[in-house]
Amino acid sequence: xxxxxxxxxxxxxxxxxxxxxxxxxxxxxxxxxxxxxxxxxxxxxxxxxxxxxxxxxxxxxxxxxxxxxxxxxxxxxxxxxxxxxxxxxxxxxxxxxxxxxxxxxxxxxxxxxxxxxxxxxxxxxxxxxxxxxxxxxxxxxxxxxxxxxxxxxxxxxxxxxxxxxxxxxxxxxxxxxxxxxxxxxxxxxxxxxxxxxxxxxxxxxxxxxxxxxxxxxxxxxxxxxxxxxxxxxxxxxxxxxxxxxxxxxxxxxxxxxxxxxxxxxxxxxxxxxxxxxxxxxxxxxxxxx
Amino acid sequence: xxxxxxxxxxxxxxxxxxxxxxxxxxxxxxxxxxxxxxxxxxxxxxxxxxxxxxxxxxxxxxxxxxxxxxxxxxxxxxxxxxxxxxxxxxxxxxxxxxxxxxxxxxxxxxxxxxxxxxxxxxxxxxxxxxxxxxxxxxxxxxxxxxxxxxxxxxxxxxxxxxxxxxx
Numbered sequence: 478x479x480x481x482x483x484x485x486x487x488x489x490x491x492x493x494x495x496x497x498x499x500x501x502x503x504x505x506x507x508x509x510x511x512x513x514x515x516x517x518x519x520x521x522x523x524x525x526x527x528x529x530x531x532x533x534x535x536x537x538x539x540x541x542x543x544x545x546x547x548x549x550x551x552x553x554x555x556x557x558x559x560x561x562x563x564x565x566x567x568x569x570x571x572x573x574x575x576x577x578x579x580x581x582x583x584x585x586x587x588x589x590x591x592x593x594x595x596x597x598x599x600x601x602x603x604x605x606x607x608x609x610x611x612x613x614x615x616x617x618x619x620x621x622x623x624x625x626x627x628x629x630x631x632x633x634x635x636x637x638x639x640x641x642x643x644x645x646x647x648x649x650x651x652x653x654x655x656x657x658x659x660x661x662x663x664x665x666x667x668x669x670x671x672x673x674x675x676x677x678x679x680x681x682x683x684x685x686x687x688x689x690x691x692x693x694x695x696x697x698x699x700x701x702x703x704x705x706x707x708x709x710x711x712x713x714x715x716x717x718x719x720x721x722x723x724x725x726x727x728x729x730x731x732x733x734x735x736x737x738x739x740x741x742x743x744x745x746x747x748x749x750x751x752x753x754x755x756x757x758x759x760x761x762x763x764x765x766x
Numbered sequence: 767x768x769x770x771x772x773x774x775x776x777x778x779x780x781x782x783x784x785x786x787x788x789x790x791x792x793x794x795x796x797x798x799x800x801x802x803x804x805x806x807x808x809x810x811x812x813x814x815x816x817x818x819x820x821x822x823x824x825x826x827x828x829x830x831x832x833x834x835x836x837x838x839x840x841x842x843x844x845x846x847x848x849x850x851x852x853x854x855x856x857x858x859x860x861x862x863x864x865x866x867x868x869x870x871x872x873x874x875x876x877x878x879x880x881x882x883x884x885x886x887x888x889x890x891x892x893x894x895x896x897x898x899x900x901x902x903x904x905x906x907x908x909x910x911x912x913x914x915x916x917x918x919x920x921x922x923x924x925x926x927x928x929x930x931x932x933x
Contacts, residue, residue, distance in 0.1 A: 486813050490847045493817050497824075497843065500836030504828075505886055509835055517829040520777060524830065527785040535789060600784035603830045604879065605796040606890060606899045611784070611830065638832050645832045653888050674794045674890065674898045737788030 514615070514640025521643050525599035525613060532740060559630045559733045563710050566661055566695055570708045591706075592747035594618050596626075598739045599643070608651035608673040609634070612742060615642045623704065623750035626742050630733040631710030632656070632698060633742050644744075648736055649679060649711060657701035658711050663688045666699050669711050669730065679712050679730035690717045690728055703751025767925045768807075768815045772822045779803050780826040795902025798875070800827045801842065802907055805871040806918045808846045809859060810926075816846045833883055841878035845871040861912070868911045869904060876900050 503509045596612035614620050616639055626633040626646045634654065638645040647654055650673030658669035658681055665688030667681045681696055694714045700707030712730035719726045779799040790796045804823040808816035824839030831838075849867050853859060880895050890899075 486847065486850060489813060489817060490843055493821070493843050494840060497836040497839045500839075501834045501882065504835035513829060513835055516825075520781065520826065520829055523777070524781045524784050527781050531785045531789070600781075600830060601787040602832060603780060603783050603787070603798075603800070603827045604833060604883075605787065605791065605794070605798070605903065606880065606883075606895065607832060607888065609832050647832070652890055652894070674894055737791075 510638075510640060514642065517640060518642055521599050521611060521613065524611070525597065528599055532738065556630075562695065562733075563629065563631065566697060566710060567708065569661065570697070591745050593743040594620060594746050596620075596644070596742055596744055598742060602645070606652070606674055608648040608654075608671060608736070609637070610646050610648065610736070610739065610742075612644050612646060612744070613642065614744065615640050615644050617641050618744075619746045620644050620744050621746075625705050625709065625745045625748055627709060627745060628734055628739070628742055631712070632705070633734060633736075633739070635705070636744065646742070648673065649732065650736060656705060656711060657699040658696045659699035659707075660684070660688065660690065660714075661695045661697060662691060665690075666701065667725075667727075669696060673736075678715070679732060681714075681728045681730055682725070684717075684726040684728060686719075686723070686725055688726065690714060690719070690726060692716065696728075696730055705750075706745065706748050768811055768922070769818055771921070772807075772819045775803060776800055776819070776823045776826050779823075780830055783827075784830050790906075791902075792905070793902045794898030795900075795906070797906035797910055798827075798872075798903060799910075800824075800838075801871065801875050802868070802911060802914055803918065804842050805845060805849070805868060806864070806911065806915045807922070808849055809853065809864060809867060809915075810919065810922050813846070813850055816850070817843065820846055833879065833888070834886055837879055837882040838875070840882065841875035844878060845874045848874070861915075864915055865908060865911065868907050872904055872907050873900060876903060 500509070504513065594614055596614040596618075598610050599613050600611040602609040602611070610633075612626075620636060620639050622636050622639055624636045626636065632649055634646045634648040634651070636644050637647040648671065649656060649669070650671040652671050652674045654671040656669045657666065659666045660681075665684050667684040669679050669681045672678050672680050684690065692714055696711045696714065698705045698707055698709040698711060710733065712732040715729045715731045717726060717728035783797070783799045787796050800823040804816075804819045807819050811819070820839055820842035824837075824842050825835060827838045828835045848870065852867075856863065876895065876899055880890060880899070883889055
């Protein structure tokens with residue numbers, strides 16, 4: 478004889494929902510992470526194969542014989558331009574750093590060699606509202622949560638979840654992404670938030686009202702907050718809004734990276750995000766009666 | 767038999783979803799193949815089997831996402847329960863009713879998933895969810911449900927010689 482709950486639809490659904498709640502709780506606390514990593518490994522492998530095939534097919538379909546060379550040339554030039562722009566920023570940053578720091582006797586070089594791990598993009602997040610990618614490197618390659626992910630064109634995002642052989646990268650365009658940014662020319666700082674869901678671009682908010690913004694100006698990471706290294710290219714200003722009655726300005730940004738066709742990324746593994754939570758705890762302790 | 771084919775079918779659907787997500791986005795949203803397949807399979811499958819499909823589909827989807835494991839299953843279970851409750855009160859299921867189930871199921875799934883996302887720190891504004899997730903996804907699902915339903919129905923008729931909803 479079957480147990481009573483097995484013939485009762487409400488009982489089946491109720492027990493299933495309890496199982497789900499337990500699963501969600503265990504997963505959210507990270508207890509299931511090793512199991513999830515093992516279970517996701519074969520799926521990630523298949524997804525990687527499909528993703529490569531899909532990228533090859535879409536590029537083959539989209540290019541006719543006549544325009545292929547022209548398009549490649551444009552891509553090459555755009556890539557070179559972006560690389561030169563990125564190098565130019567680096568040089569300008571170094572120059573402006575030098576000018577400021579040369580005035581100080583206690584000059585120390587801020588430059589540090591970056592250790593990079595190359596990873597292949599094997600898929601996108603299955604939730605359409607989340608802008609994240611899955612890469613084929615994980616803890617076995619030294620990848621940890623919080624590490625920055627870049628390409629030669631600039632910042633891609635941050636590692637937010639990692640298993641043994643794979644990791645999820647939250648893209649800068651995700652609605653929940655917020656990065657401290659700095660305008661290259663005026664050096665004004667602001668917060669760059671993702672607008673991937675609404676219009677696929679980035680927005681820099683809280684720019685001081687007296688700062689001068691120019692279209693085409695590049696925005697780089699400021700390093701404030703210690704979550705990301707400074708001077709990584711985030712994007713280029715496409716438009717800005719400056720109303721007299723507002724206390725700050727905001728600007729629309731376009732990333733130099735096409736996130737839909739990303740194939741390879743670099744993870745900066747020797748950057749350790751600063752843990753500022755200790756200050757919060759100290760503050761809380763200080764405020765406690 | 768329905769239990770055995772769930773794994774390859776739903777893994778393939780999730781893999782396609784992950785690979786094609788970038789190309790299929792319209793106004794921010796994209797089709798949820800796994801949800802659509804689970805929903806359309808559940809209409810004529812026995813309850814236990816539908817619940818199994820929801821677990822397999824939801825977990826495969828969550829493994830390829832940053833949301834906690836099991837989040838996608840909750841919406842699917844609620845959707846299956848409603849479909850089964852409504853199905854027993856109806857004489858026969860026609861294509862208009864299936865379209866209604868697709869609309870209802872999509873809204874339930876997105877709402878529940880984003881509610882869980884909000885609790886885990888990935889919340890979005892309700893207006894944004896409606897405009898950039900629910901509306902594009904409904905458009906896609908209404909466009910895709912008929913061919914997928916016909917395929918699912920064909921497979922089910924081979925598996926179950928006497929079709930019908932069993933609760």
